[in-house]
Amino acid sequence: MLPLLAINAIAMMTGSLGLWLFAASSPQLTAHVAFALGIMPLILAAVIYFVPVLTRGSGAPRWFVILPIAAWAGGLFINAAFALALPAASHVAVHLAALLASVAALTLLVWIARRAGRTLGKPHPGLHWYLAALFFLSAGLLIVPAMSLWPEHRAALRLIHLHANLLGFVGLTAIGTLQVLLPTAVGHADKAAVSRLTQDLKFAVTGAALIATGAAWSAPLAIIGAILFLIPLVRMGSRWAAVFFDQIGRLHGAAASLSLACFGLVGMIFAGFGHASAYLEGRAAVTGFILSVLLPLVTGAATQLLPVWLRPGRQEVWHDRLRETLGRWSGLRALLLVAGGLAVAFGRNEGLWLAAAGILMFAAALLTSARLWRHS
Numbered sequence: 001m002l003p004l005l006a007i008n009a010i011a012m013m014t015g016s017l018g019l020w021l022f023a024a025s026s027p028q029l030t031a032h033v034a035f036a037l038g039i040m041p042l043i044l045a046a047v048i049y050f051v052p053v054l055t056r057g058s059g060a061p062r063w064f065v066i067l068p069i070a071a072w073a074g075g076l077f078i079n080a081a082f083a084l085a086l087p088a089a090s091h092v093a094v095h096l097a098a099l100l101a102s103v104a105a106l107t108l109l110v111w112i113a114r115r116a117g118r119t120l121g122k123p124h125p126g127l128h129w130y131l132a133a134l135f136f137l138s139a140g141l142l143i144v145p146a147m148s149l150w151p152e153h154r155a156a157l158r159l160i161h162l163h164a165n166l167l168g169f170v171g172l173t174a175i176g177t178l179q180v181l182l183p184t185a186v187g188h189a190d191k192a193a194v195s196r197l198t199q200d201l202k203f204a205v206t207g208a209a210l211i212a213t214g215a216a217w218s219a220p221l222a223i224i225g226a227i228l229f230l231i232p233l234v235r236m237g238s239r240w241a242a243v244f245f246d247q248i249g250r251l252h253g254a255a256a257s258l259s260l261a262c263f264g265l266v267g268m269i270f271a272g273f274g275h276a277s278a279y280l281e282g283r284a285a286v287t288g289f290i291l292s293v294l295l296p297l298v299t300g301a302a303t304q305l306l307p308v309w310l311r312p313g314r315q316e317v318w319h320d321r322l323r324e325t326l327g328r329w330s331g332l333r334a335l336l337l338v339a340g341g342l343a344v345a346f347g348r349n350e351g352l353w354l355a356a357a358g359i360l361m362f363a364a365a366l367l368t369s370a371r372l373w374r375h376s
C-alpha cells in the first residue's frame with residue numbers, strides 16, 4: 001500500500017502541475033489533486049507505518065488500510081466537486097469528502113493518543129508531532145462545513161483551512177519525520193534529535209496556529225507565528241549543516257533531497273512574509289510549496305524507504321542497489337525542484353520549467369529502478 005501511495009502522490013503532484021500549466025483549471029482543483037488525492041493519503045499511511053516503531057509496540061490493526069483509502073476517496077469527491085464547479089461551500093460531495101477524510105484523521109488521532117498512554121516507558125517524542133499534525137488536519141477539515149454554516153466568514157475560514165493543512169498537518173509531519181529520516185539516510189544517529197523534537201514542538205504548534213488564525217484576521221499575528229515556526233527548522237537545518245555537511249552536500253542519495261526539502265520549507269516561510277505583507281501573491285505559494293517542499297521531501301523519502309517498503313525484512317544488496325538507483329542525481333534534481341518552486345513562490349512562473357526538469361529526472365530514476373525490480 002505505501003509504495004503505491006508514494007508513487008500516487010508523486011503522480012498527483014505532477015498531474016496538478018500539468019493542470020496548472022496546460023489546462024488553466026481552477027486553483028482549487030490543482031491544489032486538491034496534489035494535496036487531497038496525493039499527499040493526505042500518503043501521510044496517513046506513513047503515520048500508520050511509523051507509529052508502531054515510535055511506540056515500540058505491535059503493528060497497527062490490519063483494517064487500518066481502509067483509512068488512507070477513505071481519505072483518498074474524500075480526495076476524489078472534493079476534486080470531482082471542484083472539477084464540476086459544484087458550489088464549494090454547500091454541495092453534498094464537499095461535505096462527504098470532508099467527512100471521509102476527517103473520520104480517517106480522527107480515528108488515527110485517537111489510536112495514537114491511546115498507544116502513547118500504553119507505551120512502556122516514554123514514547124518517542126516524534127509521536128507527539130504526529131498527534132499534533134493530525135489535530136491540525138482534523139481541525140482544517142472540520143472547518144469545511146463551517147464554511148457553509150457561516151458564509152460571511154468563508155474567506156477567513158478558507159485561509160485557516162489551507163494554512164492549518166499546509167503548515168500544521170504537512171509541515172509538522174515533515175519536520176517530525178525528517179528529524180529521524182535524515183540521520184537514517186546518512187547512516188549516523190543524531191543524538192540531539194530527541195531533545196529537539198521534545199523542545200521544539202511548542203514552537204511549531206503555536207507557530208502554525210498563529211499563522212492560520214493570523215492569515216484570516218491579523219497579519220502581524222501571522223508574522224509572529226512564522227518566526228516561531230522557523231525555530232525548529234533553523235535548529236534542525238543548522239545542526240545538519242554542522243554534523244552531516246559532507247553527506248547532505250552530495251550529488252547522489254536521499255540525504256541531499258531531504259535536507260533541501262527543509263531548505264525549501266524555510267524559503268516558503270519567507271515567501272509567507274512576502275504575501276502576508278501583500279508584496280507577493282498568496283496562491284503562487286501553494287504551487288511553490290508543492291515544488292520546493294513536497295516533491296523533494298517525497299522523492300527523497302521514497303529513495304530511502306521504497307526498498308524497505310517493497311521488500312521488508314533483511315536488508316540485502318538488492319536494497320542498496322535500488323536505493324542507489326533511485327538516489328542517482330538526487331541532489332541535482334532536488335536543487336532544480338527547490339529553485340523552481342521558490343522562483344514560482346516569489347513570482348517567477350518560469351521556475352516551473354526548472355522543476356519540470358527535476359520531475360523528469362525522478363521519472364527516469366523510477367524507470368531504471370523498475371527495470372532493476374523486474375530483473376531481480
Ligand code: HEM
Nearest residue numbers: 027028031035036040074075078088097098101162165166
Ligand atoms: C477531502 C478533504 C478536503 C476538503 C473537503 C477540502 C475542502 C476545501 C474547500 C471547500 C476549500 C475552499 C475552496 C474555495 O475557495 O471555494 C479548500 C481550499 C483549499 N484547501 Fe482544501 N480540502 C480538503 C483537503 C485539503 C488538504 C489535505 C490540503 C493541504 C494539505 C488542502 C489545501 C487547500 C488549499 C491550499 C486551498 C486553497 C486553494 C485555492 O483557493 O487556491 N485541502 N479546501
